[in-house]
Amino acid sequence: MTDGLAAQIFDHIQGSGLAVGTHITAQELAERFSVSRFPVGQALQLLAAKGVLIHERNRGYFVSDAKTPSAEALGLARRDDITEVYFRIAEDHLHGRLPDPASEAYLKETYTVTKAQLNAVLSRIAQEGWAERRPGYGWSFSPMLTTPESLEQTYRVRLALEPAALLEPTYRLDSETAARCREAELRLLNGAIETDSADALHERGVRFHEAIIGASGNPFFLEAVRRINRVRRLLSYRSMIDRKRYRQQCEEHLQILELLERRKNEDASQALRRHLEHTIENLQEIRPILTR
The missing domain is CATH 1.10.10.10 (Winged helix-like DNA-binding domain superfamily/Winged helix DNA-binding domain)
Structure with a gap:
C-alpha cells in the first residue's frame, strides 16, 4: 500500500x-x-x-528542489498497469457487472493481475471511497452514480452550495493556496490538458473547488462537496474523454481565483455560479459519452 x-x-x-x-x-x-x-x-x-x-x-x-522523474522512474509503482486495471474495474462497476461482494481470487483471475497489482488497485479504490474490504470475504463496491441524470443532480446540489460558501463571513483564501491553484491551472493551459490522464484532470478540478470551498471557514460546506465528489468520480472520469471544454474551465477558474484574491467575493460567487451552469450545459453535449 x-x-x-x-x-x-x-x-x-x-x-x-x-x-x-x-x-x-x-x-x-x-x-x-x-x-x-x-x-x-x-x-x-x-x-x-x-x-x-x-x-x-x-x-x-x-x-524538494531536486529534479524528480516520473513516479515509474522512481520505482513507486507500475502506474500504467495499475491505472488500466483500475479503469476496467470502474467501467464494470458502472455497468453492474461486478458481483457483490467480489472475492480477491475472482478479481485476480478476471483482470489477469498479480497479487501485488491487485492490492495496489484495491488500495487506490478503497482510498477513493468506493470499495471496502468485507470481513473474511472479498470486497464490496459502494453505489456510485451511473446515469447522466444523477451526475447533473450532483452539479445542481453544488450550484446551491458552492457559491454560498464563498459568501461566508469567515471566508479567507490564503496566498499559498491561491498560488498553488493558479499554477495548476496555468500548467493545464500550457499543454497539460492534452497530456494529463483522466484521473489527473479530475483531481485537478476537485482540488480547485475543494480549495476555494475549504477557505470558507465552515467545514460543513467542504464535507458536503467532498461527499459529492466521491460518488461522481467514475462518471467524471468518463467525461474526460472530451477535453475541448477544459480551456474554458481553466480560464473560468482563474477568473474566480482573481476575484477572491481581490476580496470581491460577491462577484466571485456569481462567477462560480456561471461556471457550474456552463458545466451543466456541457453535460448535455457529452451525454453519449456518459451513456455508452
Missing part, C-alpha cells in the same frame, strides 16, 4: 504544481486520500528517501 499511496502523493505534488519548499502535512493528505495518518507517514518517508521531499526534524516534510 505504501508504494501506491506514495505514487498518489507524488502525482498530487506534480499535478498541483507545488512550489519548492511547500510544507506537506500528513493530516491534509490523510483527509484527501481518506486514509489514516500512519500510512501517509510511511509514504512521506519513502518520498523523502527518493528525494521528492525534504524532511526537517520537528518541522515536517517540504517539497
